Amino acid sequence: MNFQETQSFNLLKKHKVFLDDFSIMDLFNQNPARFEEFSTSLGDIVFDYSKNKIDKKALDFLFKIANNLNLKEKIQDMFNGVKINTSENRAVLHTLLRDNISKNIMVDGVNVIEYIKLNYQKMINFADDVQKGIYKGIKGDRILDVVNIGIGGSYLGSKMVIEALKPYKTPLINFHFISNIDSTDLTEVLKKIEPETTLFIVSSKTFTTDETMTNALSAKEWLVNKLGEKAVSKHFCAVSTNKKEIAKFGINPDNVFEFGDYIGGRYSLWSPIGLPICIAIGKNNFQKLLDGASIADEHFKNCDFEHNIPVLMGLISVWNVNFMNVVAEAVLPYDNYLKFLPMYLQQLVMESNGKSVDRQGNFVQYQTSPIIFGDEGTNGQHSFYQLLHQGTENISCDFILPIFSHNEVGEHQLKLLANGIAQSEALMKGKSKEEAFDEMVSQGISQDNISKLLPYKEFKGDRPSNTFLIKQITPETLGMLVAFYEHKTFVEGVLWDINSFDQFGVELGKQLAKNIVKDLKSDEGISKHDSSTTGIITMVKALRNNK
Numbered sequence: 001m002n003f004q005e006t007q008s009f010n011l012l013k014k015h016k017v018f019l020d021d022f023s024i025m026d027l028f029n030q031n032p033a034r035f036e037e038f039s040t041s042l043g044d045i046v047f048d049y050s051k052n053k054i055d056k057k058a059l060d061f062l063f064k065i066a067n068n069l070n071l072k073e074k075i076q077d078m079f080n081g082v083k084i085n086t087s088e089n090r091a092v093l094h095t096l097l098r099d100n101i102s103k104n105i106m107v108d109g110v111n112v113i114e115y116i117k118l119n120y121q122k123m124i125n126f127a128d129d130v131q132k133g134i135y136k137g138i139k140g141d142r143i144l145d146v147v148n149i150g151i152g153g154s155y156l157g158s159k160m161v162i163e164a165l166k167p168y169k170t171p172l173i174n175f176h177f178i179s180n181i182d183s184t185d186l187t188e189v190l191k192k193i194e195p196e197t198t199l200f201i202v203s204s205k206t207f208t209t210d211e212t213m214t215n216a217l218s219a220k221e222w223l224v225n226k227l228g229e230k231a232v233s234k235h236f237c238a239v240s241t242n243k244k245e246i247a248k249f250g251i252n253p254d255n256v257f258e259f260g261d262y263i264g265g266r267y268s269l270w271s272p273i274g275l276p277i278c279i280a281i282g283k284n285n286f287q288k289l290l291d292g293a294s295i296a297d298e299h300f301k302n303c304d305f306e307h308n309i310p311v312l313m314g315l316i317s318v319w320n321v322n323f324m325n326v327v328a329e330a331v332l333p334y335d336n337y338l339k340f341l342p343m344y345l346q347q348l349v350m351e352s353n354g355k356s357v358d359r360q361g362n363f364v365q366y367q368t369s370p371i372i373f374g375d376e377g378t379n380g381q382h383s384f385y386q387l388l389h390q391g392t393e394n395i396s397c398d399f400i401l402p403i404f405s406h407n408e409v410g411e412h413q414l415k416l417l418a419n420g421i422a423q424s425e426a427l428m429k430g431k432s433k434e435e436a437f438d439e440m441v442s443q444g445i446s447q448d449n450i451s452k453l454l455p456y457k458e459f460k461g462d463r464p465s466n467t468f469l470i471k472q473i474t475p476e477t478l479g480m481l482v483a484f485y486e487h488k489t490f491v492e493g494v495l496w497d498i499n500s501f502d503q504f505g506v507e508l509g510k511q512l513a514k515n516i517v518k519d520l521k522s523d524e525g526i527s528k529h530d531s532s533t534t535g536i537i538t539m540v541k542a543l544r545n546n547k
């Protein structure tokens, strides 16, 4: 069953028509306590959702829809290891990686907690040794550069978190990422490192991803050319679920870190996939990151829907997307260190919920995942915010505002915060023609010019946004924030009745690329394609062969 099939859907639809007569500003004018009533908090994070066109009645209907769809039970199912990823017949247990409470979680008759703890311990011991310089390279040197070779979920989490927690990072080790199959990615990293002091982490859940394996083999070749075959066992480690493929690659079993297939790639930064994070910020801070996520997990599992941040995030997103014609959500962190968060959330949200077939195998009759995009704070203001304010599409924004910077200088932080706060106010309030007129009069603009400019100076406003006020970005608050987004994605998946945990949509392009590689290498003709694809392949071959 999806949200449209519940009893409350039609009532909510009717209520939406009633709300159409009001602006978000009207809702504030009607209720002086709106901020208090439409915001909630957990620890050092406040979630303000008052700047959405939503009222208590609409929220109540959304809670009823969630209840009709057994959201509470479905949350428990995920935490309890039920195989909710039905298309791949897998449990979904990333929450277990940060769980210090549960004693038994059975998957296929096995209590997986012990296995998770064992691998966690192995990873943190190794990370600790690398960070402290106890782990040495083949020539006895300390490790100065860690290179993560991985893509998607085996890349974005580590990249995002290491940047987000830079103030906690060891200054003794540099971190690099090779993800793209573009050899420039590899070459530029290799230029910066010395083989004797480098540790490569081949990070791949499947250990078969073409980009990662191609990059790993090239990096291995580079290392072997410099230090000989024996160096591989000291300078390579692997994180994966696929022991067989790791063995083929020739990695020392002591340097292999495993996790189960019930950890999805885009949900895996808490697993040994987070090894680079653990080396970067140390085992204690890594544990605090997990603890933050665990606080969000307990809240998601136990808190009533009215105060449950991820439930509210998910329901409001569905409200905006399916009732308010919101097509995209902008993630707007006002913190330089969070610059990779939008990119990370693009995979988390769009790979999870960018689906058009429901759990019964039928095409859905409603919009699913919005497009996720964003950029850090004021940089975005000088580019795509124009569209947010005056474009034709309705886009909802998440403003992420840490109150304290790790680098307080003069008035910078106050100005940064003021900008973030002002943007959410401007998007909601807009500027009427009358206000624009008065403003131009006060600026001494001629009547003629005022008439010409007036249509362009109006801001319709009434654009929805959420604000996260966070005391400071720390391992705990970051862990909470990321887990909130994971669970928001889950809630949306339940309402849309889709499986948020598979990703068959990424397969087709990969398969076709394999055929095209054959075409590009072949001395003979090429396989059958449309005329555009044939034309492009033919031109590429001709130009590359004539160079």
Ligand code: F6P
Residues within 6 Å of the ligand: 151, 152, 153, 154, 203, 204, 205, 206, 207, 208, 209, 212, 265, 266, 351, 503, 506
């Ligand atoms: O192609 C998509 C995907 O399967 C993601 O879901 C995953 O995070 C990424 O590729 C990398 O996969 P792996 O960790 O198996 O190399």
